[in-house]
Amino acid sequence: MKALTFKRYGKSPDIGFTDVPRPEPKADELLVQIHAVGLNPIDNMIPTGLFKPVLHFQLPATLGSDLAGVVTAVGSQVTRFKPGDAIYASIFDLGTGSLAEFAVVPERAAAMKPTNLDFVQAASIPMVGLTAWQALKERLNLRAGQKIFIPAGSGGIGTFAIQLAKQLGATVGTTTSTGNMPLVSRLGADEIVDYTKQEFDTVLSGYDAVLGTIRGDAIEKAIGILKPGSKIVSLVGPLDAAFARAKRLNFVLTFVFGLMSRKIMRLAKQRNVSYQFHFVRPDGAQLNEIGKLLEAQRIQPVIDTVFPFAQAKEALDYLAKGRAKGKVVVKM
Known part of the structure; x- marks a missing residue:
């Protein structure tokens, strides 16, 4: 074949x-x-x-x-x-x-x-659905009435995660370009920042959770929009020692991943915010639950x-x- x-x-x-x-x-x-x-x-x-x-x-x-x-x-x-x-x-x-x-x-x-x-x-x-499901429900424990920041709202993960967050009753903030603002609005985003015109960390505040979807300094900037006691789950790194231990990696990799995440951990601690990296796992039972939302046309x-x-x-x-x-x- x-x-x-x-x-x-x-x-x-x-x-x-x-x-x-x-x-x-x-x-x-x-x-x-x-x-x-x-x-x-x-x-x-x-x-x-x-x-x-x-x-x-x-x-x-x-x-x-x-x-x-x-x-x-x-x-x-x-x-x-x-x-x-x-x-x-x-x-x-x-x-x-x-x-x-x-x-x-x-x-x-x-x-x-x-x-x-x-x-x-x-x-x-499958991957965007499972990633969003595991990050929002298991890691962030997102609840109705909370505010979550999901940058890059028009991308593959963003378009699904926005819809799932709305199904969970959350208020959603996102970033996108001018031309994609109608799309993310249609998906349910409540606060939309046009990244070609504004920096999101100068506009948004009072958030309970961040889903990290963009490489670079976006996650560090996102710390500034969070309330104390809030959570960041990153899909793009930096990898952390907890991830290495969960994957049963050797001591050297656990140490290296700890070093990689040291800066973000320090910045998060200063704001009383938690940080964790998430790697999606296959799960047919969760896909079955996601399928119910799709069949009910609550997510498209x-x-x-x-x-x-x-x-x-x-x-x-x-x-x-x-x-x-x-x-x-x-x-x-």
């Missing part, structure tokens, strides 16, 4: 199509014929080697982690799915990829595709561009430009 792979880490990862063996499902896995793949920024970051100490692949490795497709075979221990079922899933951090004609998916990571979504729409959801997919499988590399290049409104999807 065909798969989009990278052969090495670094500046020349040699990304291209490769003929690879069709995977065989283990006892607890599904074999899925893939119909669509949602792309995420980390898909472009993995070949650089940035996450090599944390994410383990056997090279050449297949890119991609989000998928929607049809089950073609199941392992002997699978009880919730059967051949012919339409499913969606994230296989992030499971050592395999989804930009291929077929993929194996652990039963625990899969959920039935929402009935009102096509495969392209469904494939756009936001898709920028759909590329054919033959242009999957071009799709990654387009995503890397950072201008997509919502998600970029590859259709098989």
